[in-house]
Amino acid sequence: MIAHIGDRIVVEGTHLGDARRVGIVTALAHEDGRPPYRVRWLDDGRTTLIFPGAEARVEPAAQP
Template identity: 40%
Template sequence: MQATVGDQIHIHGRSVGMADRKGEITEVRGTDGEPPYLVQFEDGHEGLIYPGPDTVIERQQQH
């Protein structure tokens, strides 16, 4: 998995009733866009994550 600063991250809930989480990647700490990623989530929390198979990277729009 590779990402850049500004990409959106979408973590799908792993069980029934577990909400999805979305946020923006604010820092890429791995080499060549690899994890871990520092993410600012929509609810205001910030966390360092190593994305799993339930995670999708949504690339930022290039103009």
């Protein structure tokens, strides 16, 4: 998985009742875009470090 600053990370719930989480990549640990990523979550505004698994996908940032 490769991401860039500004891309969206979408994490699907893995259990019944789990909500989908969407966040914005705010920082990269590696210049080539490999995880982990610093993500600001849209639902609560918190920023966390994420090592995305199979339930996650990257959506590229909209081009201006």
